[in-house]
Amino acid sequence: MERSLLRILTVACIASTPFIFKRKNLLMDLIIFFSKGVLSTCIDSYCIKTKKLKYPVRPFPKVFDTNILYDLLMFPLLSIVWVRWTYNTNLKTTLLRSLWFSVPMSIAQMIMEKTTKLFSWKSWSVWHTFVSINFTLFTIRGAVWLLRIFTEQNKSANINVNHQEDKEKTFGHILPFKGTSSNHVELENSYQ
Secondary structure: HHHHHHHHHHHHHHHHHHOOOOOHHHHHHHHHHHHHHHHHHHHHHHHHHOEEEOOOOOOOOOOOOOOOOHHHHHHHHHHHHHHHHHHHOOHHHHHHHHHHHHHHHHHHHHHHHHHHOOOOOOOOHHHHHHHHHHHHHHHHHHHHHHHHHHHHHHHHHHHHHHHHHHHHHOOOOOOOOEEEOOEEEOOOEEEE
């Protein structure tokens, strides 16, 4: 039964991938996807090494201690959806929307831990799952927020440079001098 569940989840994740990744924001989606994968794998590896939880049935059990389906495919895809859903919201709305992801995932893990061999909790509980899901969601959302601020600053800097270049193109034929980015004035060579 566990192998069938893993196959169904794998097929569902792979089938949803083309619909989740948008061509318009592909770079941002890839950053979210890989960042969440790295963060989830690091947290999962720590929890497994400290014997807080384990995954008795998982893909490639001889190679990986973590369940790579969750850490490298399912959670990163859900994080893209969550970041897109909270991208233009305030903090209160973002907190409320995080519950739409973390509560069902925590309850699903708790049910699966009791009914399947996909999870085995040692010194772990549903609250640990809830906190770790929210921690990773907000960490990735914070990284996207910082990236957004950085790219907006770069865009405004590029707009200022482009605006200066446009001025030079517009008035270059009238004025015998041109400005440089350091606000120095250089005389044009009129003997060309």
